[in-house]
Amino acid sequence: MTANYLMMTLDTIFKCGILIEDTDDCQGYKVAVSKDTPHQIHRDAIRANLNKYTRQAYNMLPKMDAPRILDIGCGSGVPTIELTKLSNGEIIGLDNDKTELDKLARKLKEEGLADRVRVVECSMSGLDFPDASFDIIWAEGSIVAVGFRKGLEEWRRFLKPHGFLVVHDEIQNLEKKLEQVSICGYELLGHFTLSEEIWWNEYYAPLDRQVREQLRQHIDDPDVLSLLEKEQKEIDMFKENPRLFQSVFIIMRKG
């Protein structure tokens, strides 16, 4: 397995306290502790450079009025917030990492979007939503946790008839994945690739610049340096084998 951004849970940079509603589905979701870290790598801001591809994929779907969207493995919700802005729909952001969900909840409140998005702390394996609950299921960087085919098979029943599944996944085994689309009962509407150049220019180069800047500022702080070392390792892995970091959006309709 490659160490692509898509397969990594993002490191926690900020932790902020915020209260949001309990949920009916999966586990109730509550408050997080407030704690600032001394260094600031703004992964979310860098991640947002890729929002144009979330928009590109969304625009490959037909126009929908107020779609119900399930964002599986939403993390800190950079795509979730983009989807909320793109659609006039209702969104559920689901993840099993409370720290990331806390960040999402804080951002939703700041942006005045908290009434449009329900944040659910839950594993993506064994979801218990009623059948045909969603117009769109969205999964960026997360299907790898259950496996591409299993995700397609298990999530299909949660889609309404002719509902849409959009997956952003690592590029490995693309041909096999495209074959599995129809085997699992979907129609392929299209796919597009995020090249290694895109990942460098729009993600890893800005991250690299931030890490260098933070190293300069915190050169005497061993705790910060050890955190920055982790970021640096990921950048080094990219530099060693950038082809492995390519990714693909696959846009499907339930057949």
Ligand SMILES: C[S@@+](CC[C@H](N)C(=O)[O-])C[C@H]1O[C@@H](n2cnc3c(N)ncnc32)[C@H](O)[C@@H]1O
């Ligand atoms: C690479 S992040 C992607 C986050 C977000 N979708 C994005 O594109 O920025 C993958 C996310 O999947 C979540 N995840 C991994 N395994 C999971 C599981 N079994 N159930 C729910 N979420 C999971 C991680 O916590 C992480 O937030």
